[in-house]
Amino acid sequence: MPEMPESPVRTLHPDFPDEPILGAVAGVQLKLTVCRGADGSYRSTRRSRAEVMHRFEAADDLVAQLVSYFNRKKVEFPAWSDVTHLERIRLALIQKAREGKWPFSSAEQSWIMDRLWERTGADEAARQVSNPAHESKVNSQLTQDSLGASHSPRGSAGPQVLTAAERILLTRIH
Numbered sequence: 001m002p003e004m005p006e007s008p009v010r011t012l013h014p015d016f017p018d019e020p021i022l023g024a025v026a027g028v029q030l031k032l033t034v035c036r037g038a039d040g041s042y043r044s045t046r047r048s049r050a051e052v053m054h055r056f057e058a059a060d061d062l063v064a065q066l067v068s069y070f071n072r073k074k075v076e077f078p079a080w081s082d083v084t085h086l087e088r089i090r091l092a093l094i095q096k097a098r099e100g101k102w103p104f105s106s107a108e109q110s111w112i113m114d115r116l117w118e119r120t121g122a123d124e125a126a127r128q129v130s131n132p133a134h135e136s137k138v139n140s141q142l143t144q145d146s147l148g149a150s151h152s153p154r155g156s157a158g159p160q161v162l163t164a165a166e167r168i169l170l171t172r173i174h
Contacts, residue, residue: 015114016056017107020045059108063115070120082122089116 023033034042073085090113096102
């Protein structure tokens with residue numbers, strides 16, 4: 001009987017975040033935060049190597065899926081810049097994590113986006129111009145249109161949301 005090929009051994013990316021699980025306990029006396037394991041024992045608030053590896057594999061798999069999604073959307077909306085596509089993906093990632101649909105911490109979300117920029121080959125110069133203050137404006141727009149076309153009563157596509165890099169380019173042109 002032929003043997004099943006072994007799956008390739010994955011190694012943890014050196015930049016993948018390994019943060020402690022934070023906790024807060026009210027009161028005057030000193031307290032120690034610990035995590036309760038599946039077996040009922042208590043342990044440190046640091047994730048085990050296996051937990052970190054599991055989170056890494058999930059994040060790395062999501063990056064692979066987002067690369068395919070990015071390429072599909074690039075074909076679907078060719079007028080949009082790579083920065084626009086990646087900004088929309090970033091905001092959707094944040095929104096899904098806030099809603100509890102995806103279990104990624106802020107540091108893991110940043111790692112996912114770093115790998116996505118790397119794997120898509122998007123313009124690195126445009127990435128450096130990114131403006132986090134612009135996030136709230138774009139995020140409110142994304143909440144309104146749920147990452148789809150805006151449903152305005154006039155039937156228009158709604159207000160166009162520009163990234164910080166696109167705004168800078170427009171101001172330099174005018």
